[in-house]
Amino acid sequence: MNTYPDKRFNLPIPGQSTERSTDQRSDPLLLTKNQTPANPKGRAADVATVTRFEFVDDIDGKPLDVDDVNVVQWAWLGVEYEFETSTANLDRIENGRLPVSTLLAKSRRTGGRKKSPSHSSASKPAATAGSADTKAIREWAQQNGYEVSDRGRIPAGIVEAFTSAH
Known part of the structure; x- marks a missing residue:
């Protein structure tokens, strides 16, 4: 098939034989998606897009x-x-x-979220002592013969004893 001198387009010369080739790259009638005679490598072309909302x-x-x-x-x-x-x-x-x-x-x-029916539980355990109270509980426990460390969690029995004493 005779083509124009510019090989990028691979278009037949008007009036010449239009034999069809099975080679997709050389036949403009067998172009794939995004391929056009002006864009034979199939790169995405810059196109205007209009979005309409209904x-x-x-x-x-x-x-x-x-x-x-x-x-x-x-x-x-x-x-x-x-x-x-x-x-x-x-x-x-x-x-x-x-x-x-x-x-x-x-x-x-x-x-x-869907609210599930609330079920009341029995009784909730008492809240733990705050940081301000822990110092007072530790001092009271040491003065009353309880063994308590200077840092860390205070055993619940000591907290209950402190609460009942005050």
Whole structure:
């Protein structure tokens, strides 16, 4: 196949034989993704990108006008939700004509955790003594014959004895 002097394009000369080669690199009709006659190595070309946003009502699925978008953030049992809706559907929600089950099904979860029922435990152990009290407990314990180190944890029995004595 005869080609133009510029070998980058490998295009046939008009009016000449157009035999097809099975060699992909030399046949412009067998180009792969991103390959064009002007870009035979397939490097990504610089192209303009346009991003278009379209708002859709999360409650009924209908397209929304940009001026009619209402973002609603709400919480149910400690879980936070969010959805976008129209003013008409917002009125239905505010007037109680839309059940909570529908809102839960149509909303996106955005945070929080479901609160589990709280169970009261028996009694919690007493809090440990603060750093200000530890010095007083150590002095009292040493004066009353208890063996206690100068540093570290004070045994619970000594703390209880100190608490009952005061």
